[in-house]
Amino acid sequence: MLWRNVINRLIDSTLQISGCGSLTVLDVALAVVFLVLLFMLIRCGSSPPGPFGVPFIGVAWQIPSDKQWLKFHDWISHYGDIVAITVMGTPTLIVGSFKAANDLLDAKGTIYSDRPNAVMAGELVGWDRGLGYAHAPDNPRFRGFRRLFQHFIGPRACLDSHILGMQEEETHRLMMRFLRDPTNFYRHPRESTGALILRLAYGYEVARDAEEDPLVRVVEVAMQGFAKASEPGAFLVDSFPLLRYVPEWILPRGGFKAVARRMRRELDEMYDLPFRFVKTQMEAGKAIPSFTTSYLEEKITPTPADEELIKAAAASLYSGGADTTPSSMTAFILAMTLWPDVQTRAQAELDSVLGASRTRLPTFADRPKLPYVNAIVLEVLRWNPAVPLGLAHRLTQDDVYRGWFIQKGTVVWANIWSMLQDPTVFPEPQVFRPERYLREDGTLRELERYEDPSIIGFGFGRRICPGMFFAMNSVFIGIATMLYVFHISKSKDENGNDIIPAVEFRGFISHPVPFRCDITARSEEAAVLIRKMVGEN
Known part of the structure; x- marks a missing residue:
């Protein structure tokens, strides 16, 4: 190959220089240039394309502290669906298409399912104790986690009437929160989801009238730490692991060490407090059946x-x-604030199935008769994937893909955001369009795996989210119920003009930036029904 001939000539030239006697500044400069060119030529010839960085540091300085998926998407648009970069000496692969993710992370899951050593989030904070950062696939602990989750919230378990009933009941309480305080709509889904999972995992019932449940708050705080500690490039110790041995007192205000210590304390509380509650209830013979009690x-x-x-x-x-x-x-x-026509069509579908008299709320039994609502769920997952980058994978042995060499230890990021914003699969991807999942007769069409957000949005291979079926059910019943009893519209400014929210998402777990909207009951009958379902009538 041409690049090999060039390298041979460079080597010959370097040997000639070194044989001429004492080295000069020019000799050293030529040697450095040779090494840089050698590195670049070898990489161009054997690795996937990608942006060049400076030696060792690579492109670390180009990766932003937030919304890294957008920078990765820029590189994918320029170099293709497989992008190779180096971050602080670590070879890294960015995967930007479903085909490539399926070929590598699914089909070759035995070698692409490990996790890189996450010094900050995993080792220092302690998230490596759980499923997310557990090493795989030969790790007995990882297999133990998967077995527990498959049995308790796998596809069959999520059809259990007890779990479905819990999700419906908690959704009714969520609607009551919206009815009481519609302006605080950012907080209500967190409280509701926290209450539901506390009940499922520990048999812990959140008090209905509580302003803020202490255990819900414990998890919320711990998850804020998880999101921050998991962001690529957020902490230098992930790129320079030796920094973890630096004493805290040397760092200004304790630096990352103080942050990690605080996050670990918050995580320990999330582990210990609800588990201690279960043990106490079991000893008293009052424990409610749950994930923890069952095992x-x-x-x-x-x-x-x-x-x-x-x-x-x-x-x-x-x-x-x-x-x-x-x-x-x-x-x-x-x-719904930005696309009122979508809301109107969905509400018409719900009214035709449940009736406009508001005698009951949607249930999971209604799901097959609500194709447009199901399409909205899919489009929500596509339009804003909750974790646009997922968690990083790590290659456990050398591999070759499309003729490119990918070395053992490479960190692999599946840029889910790029896959769900691909205009060749989803025309006008920035537009919220549930119709893309429907046939001409209005029924849900059968989706190919490469265009199904309910698959792509939950990860790949052996690292796919084990709670995906439970999550899909929660999102469906929440959206269906909210559409049936509430109307969502733009807020007005002091001059009576519509306030149009910006479409912007931030965070490793992606949320819309704060925006304003109006949430009102569709009718007095709808408000009465909500109160009745939570026992307030």
Whole structure:
């Protein structure tokens, strides 16, 4: 190949220079140029394309502290659906199409399912105790987590009437929160989701009249730490692991060490407080059946190791949905504010199925008769994927893809946002258009995997979110119920003009930036029905 001939000539020239006697400044400069050219030529010849960076540092300085998926999308648009970069000496691959993600992360899941060592989020804060950062696929702990989740919230388990009933009941309480305080719509989905998962994971009932439940708040705070610690490039210690040995007192105000210590304390509270509640209730014979009680009882006399695994699994279940479902709900509210025609059509469908007299709220039994509402759910997942980058994968052995060499240890990011914004698959991707999932007769069409947000949005391979079916159910029943009883519209300014929200999402777990809208009951009958369903009439 041409690049090999060039390298050979460069090597010959360097050997000639070094054989001429003592080295000069020019000799050293030529040698440095040679090494840089050698690096660039080797990379161009054997690795996927991508932006060049400076030696060792790579392109780390080009990656922003937020919305990294947009920068990655720019590179994907320029270089193709496989982009190779170097970040602080670590080879990194950005995957920007469903085909490439399927070829690598799904079809070759045995070698693409590990996690890189996340020094900040995993080691220092402690998230490596749970499912998200657990190493795989040969790790018994990882397999233990997957078994527990598959049994409790897998596809079959999520059809259980008990779990479906819990989701419907908590959705009714969510509607009551909107009715009482419609301006605080950002907070209500967090409270509702936290209450639901506390009930499922620990059998803990959040008080209906509580302004802010302490356990819900504990999870919310811990998840804020998770999102920040997981952002690529947010903490220098992830790029320079040796920094973790620097004493805290040397760093200004304790630096990242103080931040990690605080985050770890918050995570420990999320692990310990609800688990301690379950143990106390079981000892008193008052425990409500839950994820935690079922597995503690299964072990009969659980060892400390058993308890630690169950505690970590329950916390993973709790933390996995505590912020992602609220992300979808607030994105839905934003979309309805901006696309009122979508809301009107969905409400007409709901009225035709349930009736306009407001005698009952939607249930999961209505789902097959609500194709347009289902299409809205899919479009919400596409328009704002809750975790646009997912969590990083790590390659455990050398691989070759499309003739490119990908070395062992490469960190792999699946840029889910790029896949769900691909205009060749989703024309005008910035437009919220549920009709893209319907046939001409208005029924849901069968989707190919590459165009199904309910698959792409939850990750790939052995790392796909085990709570995806539970999450999809929660988003569906939340959206269907809200559409049936509320009307969402633009707020007005002091001059009576519409306030048009910006379409902007931020955070590793992606939420719309704060915006204003009006949420009102569609009728007095709708308000009465909400109160009746939560026992306030």
